[in-house]
Amino acid sequence: MVFAPDTEVALRSVVNLINTAANGQEHLATVKDLDGFLAAEGFTGSRTWDQAELESIRRLRGELAELWVAEEAAAAETVNRLLREARALPQLVKHHPWDWHLHATTPEAPLADRMSTEAAMAIVDVIRSKEMDRLLVCAAEDCDAVVLDLSRNRSKRYCDTGNCANRAHVAAYRARKAVS
Structure with a gap:
């Protein structure tokens, strides 16, 4: 494990959120799409269930x-701004199914504030650990999805x-076969 468990979960949620718009597709087109995303990611707390909330998540x-592709200093500036805007106040909390972990907003805070703060807190760990190189964009030429490299x-x-990796491996195999 590279980061604390809650940090890894938050980083994976960031990847999943960013990738809802990967490769020119929109997977957060409706409030219902947002509901499905939030359920899959385990986000709870207050909601307005309206178009404005959906738009705030798309902006985020x-x-x-x-932020995912920013240099370290620019990432730190963005993280600080996100935390300031959400009026984040980190506190240790413990609730099912998690042991002690950080929350920096209340469950009543707007959804975009809660999500941006959770993402920012996770990126804080990435920056402090000098691990920004684990935040990648897919290596496939025709893909702009983001990747979180937690491999050892x-x-x-x-x-x-x-299936970007599979397509790349097949293309490399065919290229090798064409040479021989």
Whole structure:
């Protein structure tokens, strides 16, 4: 494990959120789509269930996509801004199914604030650990999905949104066969 369990979960949620717009597709087109995403990611707390909330999450998704590929100093600035805007106040909490972990907003805070704060807190760990190189964009030429490399040997290069790794390996195999 590279990061604390709650950090890894938050980082995976960031990947999944960013990748809802990967490769020109929109997987958060409706409030119902957002409901499904939040249920899959385990987000709870207050909701407004309206178009404005959906738009705020789409805006956050764009900010997090930029943050994912930012240099360390720019990432730190963005993280600090996100935490300031949400008026984050980190506190240790313990609730089912988690042991002690950090929450920096209340369950009543707007959804976008809760999600941005959770993402920012996870990126704080990434920056402090000097692990920004684990935040990648898929190596496939025709894919713009993001990748979180938590492998021990830092070998993950392809996303989980499609079959990018398989296609790359097949293409390399065919190229080798064509030469022989």
